[in-house]
Amino acid sequence: MLKELSCPKCGAPVTLENERQKLVLCSFCNATSAVDFEDREHPRLTLEESGVIDSVQRIKGASLWGDAWKRLLKNRLAVLGLVVLAVMFFLVTVGPAIFTGITGLTADYIPADGNLLKSFPPSMRHPMGTDEAGRDIFARVLQGGRISLAVGIISTIVSLIVGVSYGAVAGYLGGSIDNVMMRIVDIIYAIPYILVVIVLLSVFGGPNTQVLIQWLPSIIVGIIVGVAAMLAAFWLYRRLFGEMTARNLVERLLRFVVGVLVAVAVFALIGAASYLVGETGIGTSLAERYSDRVNLGLSQIFLLFFALGLVSWLTMARVVRGQILSLKNQEFVLAAKATGVSTFGIIFKHLVPNALGPVIVYSTLTVPSVMLSEAFLSYLGLGVQAPYASWGSLAADGVKNIAIFPWQLIFPGVTMALTLFSLNFLGDGLRDALDPQTRKF
Amino acid sequence: MALLVVTVTWGLIRIAPGTFYDSEKKLPPAIEANIKKKYGLDKPWYTQYFIMLGNVTCRTMAEDETTINGLQFNVGSSRVKCFDFGDSLKYEGQSVNEIIRRHLPYSAIIGIIAYLLALVVGGAAGLLAALRQNSIYDYGSMALAMLGLSVPNFVLGPILVLVFALGLYLVPAARWGGVLNLILPVVTLSAIYAAYIARLTRAGMLEVMRSDYIRTARAKGLNETTVLLKHALRGGIIPVVSFTGPALAALLAGTVVVERIFSIPGLGNIFIQSVLNRDEPLTLGIVAFLSVLVMLLNLIVDISYGFLDPRIRYE
Numbered sequence: 001m002l003k004e005l006s007c008p009k010c011g012a013p014v015t016l017e018n019e020r021q022k023l024v025l026c027s028f029c030n031a032t033s034a035v036d037f038e039d040r041e042h043p044r045l046t047l048e049e050s051g052v053i054d055s056v057q058r059i060k061g062a063s064l065w066g067d068a069w070k071r072l073l074k075n076r077l078a079v080l081g082l083v084v085l086a087v088m089f090f091l092v093t094v095g096p097a098i099f100t101g102i103t104g105l106t107a108d109y110i111p112a113d114g115n116l117l118k119s120f121p122p123s124m125r126h127p128m129g130t131d132e133a134g135r136d137i138f139a140r141v142l143q144g145g146r147i148s149l150a151v152g153i154i155s156t157i158v159s160l161i162v163g164v165s166y167g168a169v170a171g172y173l174g175g176s177i178d179n180v181m182m183r184i185v186d187i188i189y190a191i192p193y194i195l196v197v198i199v200l201l202s203v204f205g206g207p208n209t210q211v212l213i214q215w216l217p218s219i220i221v222g223i224i225v226g227v228a229a230m231l232a233a234f235w236l237y238r239r240l241f242g243e244m245t246a247r248n249l250v251e252r253l254l255r256f257v258v259g260v261l262v263a264v265a266v267f268a269l270i271g272a273a274s275y276l277v278g279e280t281g282i283g284t285s286l287a288e289r290y291s292d293r294v295n296l297g298l299s300q301i302f303l304l305f306f307a308l309g310l311v312s313w314l315t316m317a318r319v320v321r322g323q324i325l326s327l328k329n330q331e332f333v334l335a336a337k338a339t340g341v342s343t344f345g346i347i348f349k350h351l352v353p354n355a356l357g358p359v360i361v362y363s364t365l366t367v368p369s370v371m372l373s374e375a376f377l378s379y380l381g382l383g384v385q386a387p388y389a390s391w392g393s394l395a396a397d398g399v400k401n402i403a404i405f406p407w408q409l410i411f412p413g414v415t416m417a418l419t420l421f422s423l424n425f426l427g428d429g430l431r432d433a434l435d436p437q438t439r440k441f
Numbered sequence: 442m443a444l445l446v447v448t449v450t451w452g453l454i455r456i457a458p459g460t461f462y463d464s465e466k467k468l469p470p471a472i473e474a475n476i477k478k479k480y481g482l483d484k485p486w487y488t489q490y491f492i493m494l495g496n497v498t499c500r501t502m503a504e505d506e507t508t509i510n511g512l513q514f515n516v517g518s519s520r521v522k523c524f525d526f527g528d529s530l531k532y533e534g535q536s537v538n539e540i541i542r543r544h545l546p547y548s549a550i551i552g553i554i555a556y557l558l559a560l561v562v563g564g565a566a567g568l569l570a571a572l573r574q575n576s577i578y579d580y581g582s583m584a585l586a587m588l589g590l591s592v593p594n595f596v597l598g599p600i601l602v603l604v605f606a607l608g609l610y611l612v613p614a615a616r617w618g619g620v621l622n623l624i625l626p627v628v629t630l631s632a633i634y635a636a637y638i639a640r641l642t643r644a645g646m647l648e649v650m651r652s653d654y655i656r657t658a659r660a661k662g663l664n665e666t667t668v669l670l671k672h673a674l675r676g677g678i679i680p681v682v683s684f685t686g687p688a689l690a691a692l693l694a695g696t697v698v699v700e701r702i703f704s705i706p707g708l709g710n711i712f713i714q715s716v717l718n719r720d721e722p723l724t725l726g727i728v729a730f731l732s733v734l735v736m737l738l739n740l741i742v743d744i745s746y747g748f749l750d751p752r753i754r755y756e
Contacts, residue, residue, distance in 0.1 A: 196728075198712075198713070198716055199728070202716045202717060368590075372593055375593050375595070376595070376698060379595045379698060379701075380698075380701070392593070395593070395595065395596050398599075399595060402599045402603055406603060409596065409599055409600070410600070413592070413593070413600075416593065416596070417591045417592045417593070417596065418591075420590070420591035420592075420593075421587060421588070421591040424590055424591055425587065
C-alpha cells in the first residue's frame with residue numbers, strides 16, 4: 001500500500017509512480033526529495049539476506065595496523081622474538097613469586113646452613129647454580145631481569161617523550177627554529193655521551209644522592225619557570241613580528257638581536273628562580289629530613305632511567321623530524337589549519353599519530369641499546385648497585401670468578417643476550433612490517 | 442663546543458660532594474685550608490672557573506714560568522700556552538698531558554686495529570650477504586651479525602678468555618705485551634662494530650645494486666667486477682661511513698670495558714679511575730681531549746661524503 005506523502009518543502013501532496021521509487025519530484029515547488037517509507041510487503045534486503053553473495057567471501061577493508069600485523073606474523077624470526085620476550089616478561093614479573101611459592105624460600109635464597117656458602121654448579125635443585133654467597137642464580141637472574149627490563153623500557157619512554165616532542169616541534173615550525181634546534185642536536189651528537197653519563201652517575205650516584213635531593217626544588221622550579229618563560233617568549237616574539245618574513249637587513253638584524261635578548265632573558269629568569277629557591281633553604285631542610293630514608297639503590301636506578309633516557313633521544317628527534325617534514329605539507333594538515341586547530345593541536349593530534357610507525361620501530365630498537373648501556377655501566381660499578389641486581393651487574397659479578405665458577409657469568413650473560421637478540425629481531429620485523437618501503441629486500 | 446663540554450663536566454665535578462683529599466680520617470682544619478690554598482680552591486667558584494678556562498684555552502705565560510704543560514707558541518714577544526690542564530691531583534707531579542700522552546697509545550692501537558678489523562670482516566660479510574642474497578651465506582652472516590649485536594662485550598671477552606686462553610692455552614689471557622696479547626682484546630672490541638657494519642653494508646649494497654646508475658654501468662658493457670668495485674661499492678658504503686661518527690663515541694665506551702677485562706693500561710681505565718678519585722684536572726683533560734678528537738673525526742667523515750658520492754654537494 002502506498003503511503004500518502006507530502007513534499008517536505010512546501011507541503012503539497014505528491015504521488016509515487018511505483019513502489020521502488022526512491023526520489024519524488026514535487027510538481028508544485030519543483031523540489032526533489034527522498035522518499036522515506038517502509039514497504040512491508042517488499043522489505044529491502046541486505047546482500048547476505050537476499051542470498052546474492054551467499055557463497056562469496058565478504059571482503060574486509062585492510063587497515064594499516066592490520067596489514068602490518070599480518071606482515072609481522074609472516075616473519076618467523078620476529079614472531080619467535082615476540083614469543084621469547086613474552087615468556088621472559090612473564091617469568092620476570094611473576095617468576096620470583098612462583099619461585100618463592102614452590103621452594104618456600106626467599107627470592108634470593110640465602111641459606112641458613114653455613115655449608116651452603118660456596119658456589120655450586122648447576123644442579124636439579126639450582127638450575128643455574130649458586131653464587132659464592134649461596135644465592136640461587138636463577139632467582140637472581142629473575143630479579144635482575146625486572147630491573148634490566150625496567151631500565152630499558154622506562155629510559156626508552158623518557159627518550160620517546162623528549163625526542164618526539166623535540167623532533168615534532170622542530171619539523172613543524174621549520175625555518176630558523178628548526179635550524180637552531182637541529183644544530184643543537186648535531187652538537188650533542190658529536191659529544192662522546194658515555195663520558196658525560198659516567199661523570200653524571202659518579203657525581204650524583206651512590207651516596208651522593210643527597211645533593212640531588214637538596215637541588216630538587218631548585219631543579220623543578222627551574223624547569224617550570226623555563227618552560228613558562230619559553231612559551232611567553234615565543235608568544236612575545238610572534239606578537240612583535242608576526243609570521244611575516246623580514247624585508248631587509250635591518251629588520252633581520254633587529255629580529256636577531258631581539259631573539260638573543262629574549263633567550264638571555266629566559267636563561268637569566270631560570271637561573272634567578274632556581275637561585276632564589278635554593279636560597280630559601282627548602283632543599284637543605286628536605287635533604288636533612290629525608291636523606292636517611294632515601295633508598296640509595298633505588299635512587300641510583302632512577303638516576304639511570306634519566307641519564308640513559310636523556311642521551312638516547314637524539315636519533316628519535318631526527319627520525320620524527322624527518323617524518324613530520326614529509327607530512328606537514330599534506331592536505332589534512334591544511335584542513336586542520338583551516339578549521340582553526342592550534343599549532344600545538346596540529347603537531348600532537350594530527351602529525352605525531354601519523355608518524356607513529358617509525359617511532360614504534362625505532363623505540364623497539366632503542367630498548368636493547370639502552371639495556372646494553374645499562375649493563376655496561378653496571379659492569380663499571382656505576383649502574384645498578386647491591387643489594388639490587390640487573391643482568392649487567394650479575395654478569396659483572398660473574399666476570400670476577402670466570403675461571404672457577406663460569407656459570408656465574410654464563411647464565412646471566414646468555415639470558416641477557418637472548419633478550420637483546422629477541423628485541424633486535426622484533427625491531428627488524430616491525431620495521432619491515434610497518435615501513436615496507438625501507439624494507440631491506 | 443669543546444668548551445661547552447668542559448664547562449658541563451667541570452660544573453658536575455664541582456657540584457659533587459667529596460674531594461680528592463677525602464680519606465678515612467678527618468683532616469685538621471689547618472691542613473685542609475692549606476690544601477685548598479695550594480690548589481686555589483679557596484677562591485670563589487667563578488674565579489676558579491675562569492682560571493680553569495684560561496688554562497684550558499690559551500693564556501700568556503709569566504716570565505719566570507718554566508713548567509712545560511700543554512702546548513706553547515711564540516706570539517710576538519710573549520709566549521702563549523694552550524691546553525694546560527695542570528697537574529693530576531692523584532698522581533702527584535705528573536701533568537695531565539703527560540698522563541694522556543703515556544696512556545693514549547694503548548687505547549689508540551687497540552681501537553684502530555679493532556675498527557679496521559670490523560671494517561674488513563663486517564664489510565666482507567655484508568658484501569657476501571648482499572651479492573648472494575637469500576642464500577645460506579646471507580642468512581648465516583646476518584644471524585652472526587645479530588649475535589654480535591646482542592652479546593655485550595664484557596660477556597664476550599671473558600668467554601673468549603675462558604675458551605682460548607684458559608682452555609686451549611693459545612693466547613695470553615691479559616696484559617699488554619706482544620702481538621698475541623692483542624688478539625683477544627681486538628676481537629672482543631670489534632665484534633659489535635663488525636656486526637653493525639655487516640648489516641649496513643648489506644642494506645646499502647642492496648639498495649645501490651637496484652639503482653639506475655648501476656644499470657647504466659652494466660648496459661655500457663662493463664664487466665661485473667668493475668661495476669661492483671668502481672661503482673656500487675662507492676655508493677654502498679656511505680651508510681658505513683656515516684656510522685663512523687657514532688661508532689667512534691661507542692668505541693670509547695668499548696675500550697673502557699676491554700681495557701678493564703684485559704688489564705691494559707689505556708686511557709679508558711685511567712678515565713674511570715680519575716672520575717672515581719675526583720681527580721678533576723685529569724677528568725677534564727681526558728673529556729676535553731676525547732671530545733675534540735671525536736669532533737675532528739666527525740668533521741673528516743662529513744668531508745669524505747663528497748668524495749664518495751658526487752651527488753652530495755656542500756654550499
